[in-house]
Amino acid sequence: MARFTVQVADDAAERSQGLMFIEQMPTLEGMLFVYERPQRVAFWMRNTLIPLDMIFVEPDGVISKIHKEAVPLDETGIPGGDNVQYVLEINGGLSDRLGISVGDILQHPFIGPGAAKPCAN
Template sequence: MKYKWTALAVVLALISCSPAPEAGAAGAADTQAGAQTVGDEVLHPVSGLKVIDLAVISDGARHDFRVELADSPEAQARGLMFRTELGDDEGMLFPSDRPGIRSFWMKNTPLSLDIIFIGMDGRILNVAANTVPYSLESVRSDGMASAVLELRGGRAAELGIGPGAVVEYRLP
């Protein structure tokens, strides 16, 4: 019993001597409220997925986003299902190891989305704009896609993002 109390005292002493996290320790790139930092990675507060920077260059204008990285089969299957909010500068990226014809549906997704299909050259192939929430109808890429980007419904049109625009990102 004495050992347990000694061990507890040591643990409490160690905890109380640990430095407090510095203000802004998550980094300036952490713009999403509640995001967590693990090592060099920022994790989304809702999905727990890695968050990366992504830019779309359209007609000379650069549009920056912080996107969740759906880089596992489980994350890709879930996508933005059950999510009720998506900020103007947020999205989700679905990268693929092998380019192919991609199709997406809106099952269990209460938000309207713009589903943006990205070709092997990093250019947008097509945009399925303002998809219908909960729809089981598939939307498809117009060619071989190496990634898919989901943004809030209507956002692509607001920013003038369409076929031919360049998408830039770096996978961790």
């Protein structure tokens, strides 16, 4: 189990800004992107200065894909899948160091009553 302190990006402007121009991020911090409904998502690293692991999560909190060590400033699209409602960005390489894998469960109050595992806060 790993616990992160996250900034939540739950509107278009916040999701568009993301972690751009951040020069460093404490180890157990990140950003949680929240979408109104499940959808196809793709990310890129425009103006993002630090390597990131992108954890793509389905509506019930189950991790469906992890893109590891996204390259700073790279504008190549990083597809997350078709049924994504949440994306957690953490420092690059951290998902491996913490043993975070596809099939694991993300808990957060935003996931709500349909969560695979309810959040205890």
